[in-house]
Amino acid sequence: MTALADRAGSLHPLADQRRSTRFTATSTASEVVEGLDLRGRRAVVTGGASGIGLETARALALAGASVTLAVRDEYAGMRAAADIVESTGNTDILVARVDLAELESVAAFVRTWDGPLHMLVANASAVPGPLLRTSRGHELQFAVNHLGHFKLATGLWPALAAAGDARIVTLSSSAHLRAPVDLDDLQFTRRPYHPGAAYAQSKTAAVLFAVEATRRWAGDGITANAVMPGGVRTAHRRDPHGTADYDGAVRWKTAAQGAATPVLVATAPELTGIGGRYFEDCAIAEENVPGSRTGYARHAVDPETAQRLWDASADLVR
Template identity: 40%
Template structure:
């Protein structure tokens, strides 16, 4: 059953925090994997899931960095993973599946943003590779554990940056067009949303539901490491003294506000029986027209190209081709 891309009156708002949305929920016995869980929004996501009683596994490409970042969260379990390396993804999935655990929450949070042109070992553009293809392969490899949960959610952390670009199915790797870091980022974030839509269609019969989301503009994290001080200032998210501007009404959020929608998508009972939708501000986002010039960048809403079912299916087929990974029950 297709879930309507429209708000459901969650009772939360842009300023709601992770502690607000997790209040009263007991996740004891639940297992979660949070990619990118040792930086920025990921750390806050891990903290709140642990607080609610979940067992949380954090994949890490840099164990020393992860151990330092999560020193205050000693219950988080670390496992090695490089999302740009297919062999590493397979090794991680094999190691996790060997635990014979259910996987109740897979939160695909890790991301690269606005990086210079880089390519992975197979020649794929790095933002598309890390943000989309790596998570595509990881999710499909972990499918048996998601089925074992008998009620699982996959959460793809997308972005309002999906508005920068649709997925160029004929040239996702910028082989035949000039590379632009923000176009590449936008393409990868649109891919996150389309992936959640196609995944939800395939998982519904097994009660595996998928959601994508925009967390808000939180640039004072490692995600903005490829941006100069001048570029950060130009975004309107950073004050003259270099501190982040906090204004949830225009999407400028704290880490606790930004990770709230991730936690809401992963845990909230109101989403039972729903899936395949793009969310923001702890609710399902409205669908807005990309042609409406009255809509500024800060106005909430998902553009049609990020929730197009036909495009989602085409991206799924392309992703299978690019990774060589096919979903198995």
């Protein structure tokens, strides 16, 4: 079994069995936080204006957390914030503009952040489409799904470290099973572009980030994990985080069910100190069995690849 990083930063094999919780594939985010008191804790949720991000933010707010919706569309964010306040009674909901495709926008958000940050949920995602590039020439899906979140997390490292027990949650997808990261051509400048391959690469990068961030930052009390939320139909696209764009046989979830695993990983007391893992259906996943759509691919948890991708990403976001 491929080695993953633990809280102390050492490497150990992931247990063969899934680490089960009392929640399942049909649990909702509100069920996950029932009984939890997150008052005094602060969270940032990217893409929190709709879908899984909105339901993630709603659940965190329901438990009393201060939640910042980091969104590209401020007006949509304000509508989402009003909805969360109305449904939870929590008025400590903030909205900030962050365009993950533009690194200067990410840097501007980081400069405005003050104080500790306990939970960073990297939820926003660009979905498969025609080849588009950012102003810096980065392939859009890789830029939004990985590079923007990489710059956000590394920029917020002081705030995460100040929390003492911070958690980062990156949203991956079972699509990661279809492609590793191509460290020699991350931007599709030499190989033929395929939207599904670009999406798969970006979601592999989300897992590799969790592996390396935990290795580097566990000593600061920061752990990172990747999650597969499940297939969720959204208004702008079928299933941006699951398998629907690649396979018609999908067990669909509601957005509230899709948010359950991210919220669990961000909050569950029983997961304290666990990092560098891939979760699905509210449990630590096993390694993928070829031919199935569940579990993690070995290429997504390789520690050497994780380190190389981190170094490459740091160069790209400078």
